[in-house]
Amino acid sequence: MITKPEIGALLLFASGLDRFVQVDRVTTDAWFRVLANVDVTHAQAEQACIQHYTGPDSNRPFTVAHVVAFVTADNRSTVKAIEDDVRSAKARLLISKGWPDRQALPNDVKDALLTLRDLERRAATTRDELEQGGGSPADVGAVGRVL
Numbered sequence: 476m477i478t479k480p481e482i483g484a485l486l487l488f489a490s491g492l493d494r495f496v497q498v499d500r501v502t503t504d505a506w507f508r509v510l511a512n513v514d515v516t517h518a519q520a521e522q523a524c525i526q527h528y529t530g531p532d533s534n535r536p537f538t539v540a541h542v543v544a545f546v547t548a549d550n551r552s553t554v555k556a557i558e559d560d561v562r563s564a565k566a567r568l569l570i571s572k573g574w575p576d577r578q579a580l581p582n583d584v585k586d587a588l589l590t591l592r593d594l595e596r597r598a599a600t601t602r603d604e605l606e607q608g609g610g611s612p613a614d615v616g617a618v619g620r621v622l
Contacts, residue, residue: 481517482506488521489537492528496537509539515546522549552579564588 477485483503490496510520523545527537547553551560557579564570569584580588 477507477510477515477517477520479503479507481520482510485517485520485524485542489524489528492524493537506539506542510542513543513546514550514552515542519546519549551585560585560588563592567591 483498486496486498486502486506490498520542523542524537526545527533527541548556551557554577558576560580561570561574561576561578564580564584565572565574567588569587570580
């Protein structure tokens with residue numbers, strides 16, 4: 476959970492990128508009241524700031540809504556992400572088939588799902604590298620050539 480001093484540091488960081496960002500007690504308190512209900516770390520909030528100022532909307536003001544949107548996507552807590560994770564966990568038999576589609580997974584199941592996805596991603600990369608083979612293709616001589 477992000478603390479008030481960390482929010483102040485975040486606003487100070489953002490003010491270095493945008494002269495319109497206010498760093499004061501009122502703004503810090505308001506941001507804290509919003510972010511106190513969101514599972515956000517200082518690192519995630521700072522990454523949201525960086526992505527905002529390096530993205531297509533960088534000419535718009537940075538707001539607490541940008542942090543909430545980033546964290547929601549990063550924590551896979553949108554309705555679509557939850558449904559996708561539940562479907563994937565059911566397919567891998569990590570939860571029962573009767574688990575509600577829109578109920579977030581328990582942390583241990585989330586961790587297991589992330590681990591399995593990472594292992595599958597690595598295996599797919601390895602298979603792709605093996606299929607590509609190394610070196611130059613085999614010389615088949617005059618096969619298929621008109622002489």
